[in-house]
Amino acid sequence: MTITIAIAGKGGTGKTTVAAFLIQLLADRGTVLAVDADPSSNLNLALGLPLEETVGGIREGMAEEVSSGRFPVGIPKQDYLDLRINEALVESAWVDLLAMGRPEGPGCYCAANSMLRAILDRLIGSYDYVVIDNEAGMEHLSRRTTRDVDILIAVSDPTMRGITTVARIRDLAAELHTKIGRTALVINRVNESWPEPVMKAVEELGVELIGLIPEDRRIGEYDATGRPLIELPTDSPARLAVHDVARRLGLI
Numbered sequence: 001m002t003i004t005i006a007i008a009g010k011g012g013t014g015k016t017t018v019a020a021f022l023i024q025l026l027a028d029r030g031t032v033l034a035v036d037a038d039p040s041s042n043l044n045l046a047l048g049l050p051l052e053e054t055v056g057g058i059r060e061g062m063a064e065e066v067s068s069g070r071f072p073v074g075i076p077k078q079d080y081l082d083l084r085i086n087e088a089l090v091e092s093a094w095v096d097l098l099a100m101g102r103p104e105g106p107g108c109y110c111a112a113n114s115m116l117r118a119i120l121d122r123l124i125g126s127y128d129y130v131v132i133d134n135e136a137g138m139e140h141l142s143r144r145t146t147r148d149v150d151i152l153i154a155v156s157d158p159t160m161r162g163i164t165t166v167a168r169i170r171d172l173a174a175e176l177h178t179k180i181g182r183t184a185l186v187i188n189r190v191n192e193s194w195p196e197p198v199m200k201a202v203e204e205l206g207v208e209l210i211g212l213i214p215e216d217r218r219i220g221e222y223d224a225t226g227r228p229l230i231e232l233p234t235d236s237p238a239r240l241a242v243h244d245v246a247r248r249l250g251l252i
């Protein structure tokens with residue numbers, strides 16, 4: 001059975017950082033598909049992997065070929081998409097990565113979308129773990145580009161704006177047809193003390209607080225120089241805090 005974990009939250013709160021550490025941790029326990037659902041994909045950098053093509057790019061390319069009459073005759077579209085998605089899948093020795101790219105635009109190519117969904121569902125089902133690094137807006141989740149989620153990790157910084165976004169995500173999750181098993185809150189970049197109103201807002205949120213991740217200046221240094229986060233030393237406080245989160249979620 002595949003365990004699907006989605007990570008969501010306000011922009012810049014640490015979703016990709018949490019995703020990268022979690023992916024690395026789970027890769028020691030089973031096969032992992034990392035899904036970058038942020039149109040300005042950068043999970044690959046955190047993981048130290050190359051990236052050339054996205055699912056959105058394939059969808060748009062195919063829609064253009066069909067509408068301009070350049071799509072090759074005699075090739076079933078489903079087979080074509082299947083092949084292209086497999087080409088877009090970045091396979092490495094320890095993890096595979098698929099970037100979603102842009103969600104469907106106004107000129108919805110709906111047939112391609114339902115085919116893509118079937119292909120992605122099958123692909124996802126062949127891994128032990130799927131970790132989805134969402135963009136701030138959760139477009140892919142709300143458009144059901146990705147399927148049901150076992151654990152939704154909402155990441156916030158210790159600010160009212162971050163927590164307000166989590167409240168919005170909580171409401172969206174409740175409205176979605178996407179089934180979400182468990183929602184947990186992680187607060188990132190926490191120093192010794194955090195503002196009283198934020199603490200109160202967290203208490204009132206009704207989302208289980210599963211972990212606090214400390215400020216870790218080496219994360220910024222690695223990001224600034226383009227060094228993969230997964231190369232951070234094993235005693236990195238942020239990495240250790242993500243391990244604690246995984247433990248509390250029963251993942252390890």
Ligand SMILES: Nc1ncnc2c1ncn2[C@@H]1O[C@H](COP(=O)(O)OP(=O)(O)OP(=O)(O)O)[C@@H](O)[C@H]1O
Pocket residue numbers: 009010011012013014015016017018038135136188189213214215216217218219220221223238
């Ligand atoms: N615990 C931390 N300590 C120090 N810096 C951090 C920490 N977590 C994240 N950062 C820094 O904050 C910035 C945003 O982190 P990250 O890219 O993980 O967030 P994000 O939520 O994925 O952002 P986006 O919405 O742009 O995708 C990065 O520059 C990263 O280096």
Ligand SMILES: [Mg+2]
Pocket residue numbers: 015016017038133
């Ligand atoms: Mg990110």
